[in-house]
Amino acid sequence: MNSRVLDIIKGIDDIPTLPSVAMEVMDLTRSAEVSIREISECIHKDPALAMRVLRMANSSFYRRGSKEIDTIHRAILMMGLNEVVNIATSVSVLSILNPKNDERESLRRKLCNHCIATALIARYMDKKIHLRAQGREFVGGLLHDIGKIIFDEYFHDRFLEAHELSIRKDCPMFEAEKEVIGATHMDVGSFLAQKWKLPPYLADIILNHHNPADAQLKDITALISIANLLAKAREISCGGDTISFVLKDQGAWLILKKLGHPMDTLDLERITFEMEDIGQEVQKYISTVLDQPSEGNADG
């Protein structure tokens, strides 16, 4: 990455941060001996966060049984510690992704919708191929383009310029970013993930989602790479390049196949048709986390 860009980012005082409790939860999970009680008490320190996690755990996105989950403690017992921590991270990240002044057609709105769509599709694909990523695919999907949020916030004009360049040249955004800004959203995003002290696998996913062969966590990164494409194929994207692709020829696809996942048994047409409602799912996700009435769909 261009060191000047890095210097500028380092120098930004008001760079977004995750809520302190979310950071604390993340810190706690680093220890192998963390108890359910510790995590649960930590999340409850931020009542708004706790409420959002519970709302999510009881929503159609996660709920399994018919019994309501009324405490974080119960959520952890029923869903597992990892899934609850991932939900806490996801709802914290969303408050950063979601634009403050909501213009329906703004690039930022499209970016946010794209990140959520990628997360939802990654979660869906995780179930399809039984990867059992336990929510890491969701958080990774949500964060994969976080670097673009930084560009949009602090390098807005140049980011728009890069966006236009990628349309004009029909090239990937990261190439245009490199040319106009001097760094890619992968570089900046993974830097931010480290700064936020997110688990290292997230910086890995963010850095390598366009080239999962280089990732440490190849399977989940490949899955997110595919989800990213499928979200774009549903036109929930902010990239300038008009996309067309053969999924079975993608590096990410071949990696998952090589790792022994049942890629050849998937009905890709049906998976694609099932994505048709993803725009509404994105809206539903936003309104569930933020407890707002849902409005329309996110297509486009």
Next chain:
Amino acid sequence: MADFLDPVASQMSDETFLLLRDLIYEHSGIYFSDNKKAQLENRLSLRLKANNLPDYDKYYYMLKYDPQASRELKALFDSVTTNETSFFRSPPQIQAFQEKALPEIIQHRLEKGEKVLRLWSAGCSTGDEPYTMGIILKEVLKDRLSEWDVKIYASDISEKALKSARASTYNEYTLRSVPPEIKKNYFIQNGPLFTVCDEIRSLVELQYLNFNDAKRVKLMRGFDIIFCRNVLIYFDDAAKKNFVAQLYDNLNPGGYLFIGHSESLHNISRAFKLVHFPGALGYKKE
């Protein structure tokens, strides 16, 4: 007051919708996404009445377990297929054709030094589709169109439909998805009716063709792009496999097949490469 005594059409539960959706997809390759539930319910309400069944659950069980179900499946497919056709139908597919498939093939042809394009609208109905293809060819090639040897074959089994296609005159409703400047440039308005201009008409060759006539279908060779939308539903599985294998042979290497917007070849053919376009799928022969 008689209405009051009629059995009130039952509501389709979400569970039954999912069961019916899977069954229809398995047998026809047509997928009803969640937002099409009302549409499916509406279409099937007539089948419920015809079979004198009180609710969709019973209808599902009949389809699933009745030995006579194959006959009802045919009737079901007829009721879920829209016989409707219009210009620029399924815009994402048209866009994939205009912005991706066609430029790719034109480029390929130019590299080989052959300015020849062969397109086929298989099951062209009243002509909306082949004329749409013609308009897009003109939009893409512009003034260079005259330098190219272009033919759009358009076939159908209905003489009545072909007659309408020959007249090439349409009402406002059929043109509802057509952008205003396209309407202005390619149609001649006569009161409430619009006729396709001669330049586009001359690109299209209409003909009668029965897809069961294997010999004649085989003769349709050397195509760059085939549109065969919402046709396959009328075949059983074996016939579908044969016909799609034939369509594959009918294409040039690098050519594309477009089927209906929510149709699938998953269980029918593995010969093609499935290509994702924004909001649409295409099948490519390599």
